[in-house]
Amino acid sequence: MATLARLQARSTFVAHQYYYRNSVVDVFRKKEYDAAVKIQSWFRGCQVRAYIRYLHRIATVIQKWWRGYSGREEYRLLVKFASCAMKMNFYNAMAVRIQRRWRGYRIRKYCFNYFYLKEYLRAVSETNDAIREALEEFAEMKEREEKKADLEREEKERDYQARKMHYLLSTKQIPGIYNSPFRKDPDPWELRLQKAKPLTSQRSKVKDKHWVSPNSWLECTSARSFPRSEVLPPIDRKQCQGPFRDITEVLEQRYKPLEPTLRVAEPINELNVAREEFRRQEWMRNVNDNMFLPFSTYHKNKKYTPLMHSSSKYGPNSYGSRHFRDENSKKWICDKDFQTVLPSFDLFSKYGKLYSKAGQII
């Protein structure tokens, strides 16, 4: 119990001491605690920082690798595209070269062939020259022909004149007007007159001489009764002086159409002609040329000629007239004649009873 009392007396001291020592420690405790906390926090911080640094480093490495990888991929793509583009450009350039050549060739050969055009134009100009020459020749030929025709016409004209003036030819006694004795040579007309044949008076022929038969009296009338010319005689022509008849009367009388009598109008052998005609018709039509003579008296003296067939010495054959069937009695099978009544025939009696049984209904 003493210790207890001592302890209890010392308890407050102990308590105070205990409190005092704890509180002293407490004073430093906070400090020391703070210090320790600081040291620890700093150390933890270092740790964490080191860890973070480490993480950063590792992440940087990974990212670096990743970036390099993706960059290289991109670069590869770029290179691929660039090389593709380069190839395409190259191909295009080559294709353009080919197309250029081909287009030029096509245009030159098919669309516009310059040399062909030049050839064509040259050929055209050659044809033109040829045509021009040909046409010149043709025109010249025409000229020449015309001139020739003119000359011939003139020649004919002069010839005709010479023929008309034939009487002006010089004779032995009288020199003609073209053969004057004071001239050295006779005039060319003189020579022409010598060559020309004298003109006969009835030279002019009727131009359109259409023969009109007297049968077509209407045309006859118009052609002959009044002579039609393009130009009618002048109206106010005075009557010729003298005992002349009126011109129209004269012409009327002169060109009076033929009015033949019936005897004259028909041909003289008219009867014979008609008979001939009739005979010709009959000969054409008739079968038998002999004239039909009706009565037997006309044939009295004619001998009858029988048919050879019926008048042979072997006698007429009764076959064909008396009987029409050949009768050879030796060949007869039985002595009965044909029946004139036909028996009925059985159409269906043989049905199903033929030799072969094929196809039959049993």
Add this chain to the structure above:
Amino acid sequence: MSQRQVLQVFEQYQKARTQFVQMVAELATRPQNIETLQNAGVMSLLRPLLLDVVPTIQQTAALALGRLANYNDDLAEAVVKGDILPQLVYSLAEQNRFYKKAAAFVLRAVGKHSPQLAQAIVDCGALDTLVICLEDFDPGVKEAAAWALGYIARHNAELSQAVVDAGAVPLLVLCIQEPEIALKRIAASALSDISKHSPELAQTVVDAGAIAHLAQMILNPDSKLKRQVLSALSQIAKHSVDLAEMVVEAEIFPVVLTCLKDKDEYVKKNASTLIREIAKHTPELSQLIVNAGGVAAVIDCIGSCKGNIRLPGIMMLGYVAAHSENLAMAVIISKGVPQLSVCLSEEPEDHIKAAAAWALGQIGRHTPEHARAVAVTNTLPVLLSLYMSTESSEDLQVKSKKAIKNILQKCTYLPALEPFLYDAPPNILKHVVGQFSKVLPHDSKARRLFVTSGGLKKVQEIKAEPGSLLQEYINSINNCYPEEIVRYYSPGYSDTLLQRVDSYQPLTN
């Protein structure tokens, strides 16, 4: 005795009638008598004589009527109104050939004046009888009938159709084959009148086989016949490509070219009309003509005649050149351009000048070579003067303007363009300056020539609105030259220089 006296009375009357009708027929040949005759009432007197017993009087009366109706259309109307036509038509069918000729002459004389009179003839049924006359043996009757039908068909398409419906065309084609020249002429002229109105009528004529016979007759020496034949063929060919091809298939080339050298002017004209009608349809037909040497022949023909005869030839050249540039080049090498420019300057008539201007425009509009070929012959100033002159007709002005425009747009031949700088109106000047602006940047010699000939100076003097096409062209020309030259030639440069001289203070040391 008394019988003779009675007969004498009749004979006297007949004589009197004959004399009257013959005198009237003769008087009617002179135009101065016809008025008097008309006032004296000759129509009403002639009409009963048509029904006279004596055939000669009938014929002469018909002849007199025909001559009267031929003179003018009042008398022809009087013939129609006097109901003479039915009688004529009726007796046409029955009488002899002299009467038929006279009656056909009357019908022709009435039908030629106007479509109404021709319609009156058709209405009284004359066409059938005329067609029957075409089958007659006498060539004179056929000729008169064909002539009448031709004059009726000439007026318009309905009358032509009526003639065709009456069955005239095959008979006309038969008439063409007859040996008489006059009949051939008239039949060809009738076919030409029928086929000129429409393609169907031309097809009818072609179906009757006319082309082969017409083509054979081109070789005939008679020039009037050739006129009609060529006219008929050109009326057929003008309507469509098929008809033109059928005419060409009849092998008319190169025979037709000899007709271009004929003495007769109208043969030349009709031949060049035919060639023109063929050439205008397609480039192939034009090519055919060029290959046959037709262009040279036509150019020679143009050179050898004057006036309206030249016109179809000029138009033919224009049509050929219009189709394609190769054909235009063919025209150029056949020496067509000098001939056309001669026509342009020589001819007095405006429509021929207009045609020549059009043809030149068609030749020159294709490529620079063509334009150069036209410009070298110095025609552009002529065209310009025609365009600017107030005396030219509107058609001529329009055509020459178009020709100038077309040629200028392709012309790179600068010596010909230079005169245009001086006296062209603004709308043409624009094109000229445009051409210069296209050529000068590439050609140094041309630039030098441009400066030395004073063209640059003139260009500076042109006033143009800023922003307009002309200003752009002027700018592009100015850009071809160094700055000093442009400034040197700009107007008023000497004044500015003098001003600078005035304002210059010399340095006095």
